[in-house]
Amino acid sequence: MDEFQFIDSIKQKYYKQPSVIKGIGDDAAILRHTDEDTIVAMDTMVDEIHFSKKTTEPFHIGYRVLAANISDIAAMGGKPTSYLVSIAIPESSTLEQLHEIYEGMRALADCFQMDLIGGDTVSSNVLTITVTVIGTVKKDRVRYRSDAKIGDVIFVTGTLGDAACGLDVLLNERENLNKYTYMIERHRMPMPRVTFANACQTISRLSLNDISDGISSEANEIANASKVCLNINYEAIPKHHLLQEFSKEKVEQWVLSGGEDFELVGTVAKSNWDQLVTIAEQTNTKVTKIGTVEEDPTGNGVVLLSKENQTTVLNKSGYTHLRG
Amino acid sequence: MDEFQFIDSIKQKYYKQPSVIKGIGDDAAILRHTDEDTIVAMDTMVDEIHFSKKTTEPFHIGYRVLAANISDIAAMGGKPTSYLVSIAIPESSTLEQLHEIYEGMRALADCFQMDLIGGDTVSSNVLTITVTVIGTVKKDRVRYRSDAKIGDVIFVTGTLGDAACGLDVLLNERENLNKYTYMIERHRMPMPRVTFANACQTISRLSLNDISDGISSEANEIANASKVCLNINYEAIPKHHLLQEFSKEKVEQWVLSGGEDFELVGTVAKSNWDQLVTIAEQTNTKVTKIGTVEEDPTGNGVVLLSKENQTTVLNKSGYTHLRG
The missing domain is CATH 3.30.1330.10 (PurM-like, N-terminal domain)
Structure with a gap:
């Protein structure tokens, strides 16, 4: 041939x-x-x-x-x-x-x-x-990273870190692979959130980014493009229950830096939050509030991560360091 | 970085x-x-x-x-x-x-x-x-390979085989490289025929193909898509005078199968030929008639090559065989 x-x-x-x-x-x-x-x-x-x-x-x-x-x-x-x-x-x-x-x-x-x-x-x-x-x-429904505004709710779709967990399971050839079928499928056949993103057309403004490198990267991209502070609560980030079987360190790495879940992270005006939740229900999409958009005094854009009552700066790499 | x-x-x-x-x-x-x-x-x-x-x-x-x-x-x-x-x-x-x-x-x-x-x-x-x-x-000015019609004039822009000659000169590290600068430039920096193709918008129908693999391939693509016979006269194909220094066999291979000159081969109604020549002059483009579109009795499309008073079938590969 x-x-x-x-x-x-x-x-x-x-x-x-x-x-x-x-x-x-x-x-x-x-x-x-x-x-x-x-x-x-x-x-x-x-x-x-x-x-x-x-x-x-x-x-x-x-x-x-x-x-x-x-x-x-x-x-x-x-x-x-x-x-x-x-x-x-x-x-x-x-x-x-x-x-x-x-x-x-x-x-x-x-x-x-x-x-x-x-x-x-x-x-x-x-x-x-x-x-x-x-x-x-549609001409007035393009979702830019630069459209986040102070006071917005930060949300993500689905659960984060699943694809990274699935890859880890495959690479380390764990026993009882069947138990992790869901995670492996999330790595092999992730479903991009087209249906949800399209159903959001009734909302006039959203900032939106897909999670391909890990939320630490994509949240920073929104923060930098919009010149705002994304204050994210680590505990609020939705995690699949199977992740509980792995070490805290691994889970944090997967959740913050694990890409290729192809979930979405975005921000929406508080006044549109209920509408977004309804759209999520109608399209069978899990949507979770994980933080709030605040003013960034530096004007450059920054992502803060609140975890166990400590607030750190979250870098693109997933590395965190104390604020100040 | x-x-x-x-x-x-x-x-x-x-x-x-x-x-x-x-x-x-x-x-x-x-x-x-x-x-x-x-x-x-x-x-x-x-x-x-x-x-x-x-x-x-x-x-x-x-x-x-x-x-x-x-x-x-x-x-x-x-x-x-x-x-x-x-x-x-x-x-x-x-x-x-x-x-x-x-x-x-x-x-x-x-x-x-x-x-x-x-x-x-x-x-x-x-x-x-x-x-x-x-x-x-423009919606009604797309140039398809399938638009050649019986009676059309077959034309090419520029001279063919130059880029292949330039590459040969470089590969064989000939002396007097300066002498072949034009050929080397045709290999290194070919100029796609955008200006000419765009200026042809006054002509309602053209079939058009760019010569990336060699005219033997591209003429066959037009012939097959349009289900016609492209009867091409080898002697009429424009060749740069520098090619005279090389063997007949090399030149034939470069002219018929040498790609990446990025010249155009096309067909145009006889009644539009003078108009095409005027456009060529206005855009400083060399355009040469190299044959005529005829009926193909098989209905599949074929390219015939007339050379030294013999007519052979020209295959995509540049290989020719006796007709019949």
Whole structure:
């Protein structure tokens, strides 16, 4: 099977999105977005850096790289509509593995009626997958990190640290793997919060960020972009009950710096909090208040973490140090 | 310098395109294209596969990967407006090399007032660069490969085989390199035919393809998509006079299968030929008629090559065989 036959084999028979005027089969794809803005995000995953064959099947490699991109679209408040895949393939990869990677992407894409509209296929010594995801968003409903305001409620979706726990379980080959199936699935097949983010359109202002590197990073990104202080209560951060079996140190590391849960962290005006809770219920989404947005006297933006009645500065890395 | 500092260093101070609502600095970029369709193309280049450090400076690596993408936009009849770059970097790369790669992209992007609006930066053992280019095109001026019609004139821009010749000269370390500067520049810094493709908007129908793999491939793509016969006269294909110094066999290989000149091959109605010639003159573009579109009795599409009074079937690979 040569490159052209492979492209034919992954080419969709028809496109679900009316915005796709031309998909695979010419020099480039053509899209028509007349009423909404276009969102574009791009993410790369590299073998032995972002995934390991030891813990990840080809299907899950494909699923996760697309999930990371879709999550970026959700974090902008948008709806993912199509994607392009560029894959660099070592000679050792089999055609079956290659097809499984694309199957993993397709499984997630189908959840959102997304279309595969283009990409590239090249040779390399290292399996490298780059995905570009396109989405749409209403002009006045883009969710920027810079939109947090003093007095806002800080919230997160779901529970944090699950994917990091799942990876740890896989890497350390624990016994009773069945017991941790939920955590492993959270690592292998995280579901980006598109449905919730889209349902929030009735709220005019939200700041929003997806948790890909760990809440310590993403909370700092909101704080810096909005020039405010995010005061987060560590005890309020929702944690899955299975985490209780692990050491306090591990749990804290997973919860603050464990990425790839692809949950959302955001802030919303106090007056919209009840509305957000209702939307969460309607979309079957767990939403938890974890703190409040305050003024930052320095004007640069900062994240404070209250834990066991002590308040420390939380850095991007998850490292905390005493305030002052 | 960490990843965030690097991103800050390549971030534009302002965006030239009014369509860029949000560039680098949030989860994704936001674009607004209300009146025109959006074009998206994606290309990857891998170290030692698509370029070699022996013949290519980091600046030219960046330039060429962006050129390949812009050329795809031109081949759709569009205007490139913005781009995203995902780069996988080995530890051995220096920060200076990295900046030179981005400088090479910026040099070409500036020719078209394009903005860098996003991407990703990751580690890898193999330098791998993936670029996504976004462009715009008027709804009824998209140039598809499937739009060739019987009776059309087949044309190409520029001269073919130059980039392949330039690479050959570099690889074989010929003496008198100065003599071949033009060919080397055609390899290192090919200029995609955006200006010409955009000026053709007064013509309602064109089929168009950019020559990235060699005209044998691209002519076959038009023939197959349009289900017609492209009858090309080898002697009519424009060749730079410097090619006369090389063997007939080398020249034929470069002209038919040498890609990355990023010239255009297309077809246009006979009645529009004079108009096309005028546009070519106005945009300082060399345009040459190289054949005629005929009926293909098989209905699948075929390319015929007339050479020295013999007609053969020209395959995608550049391989020819006797007709029948």
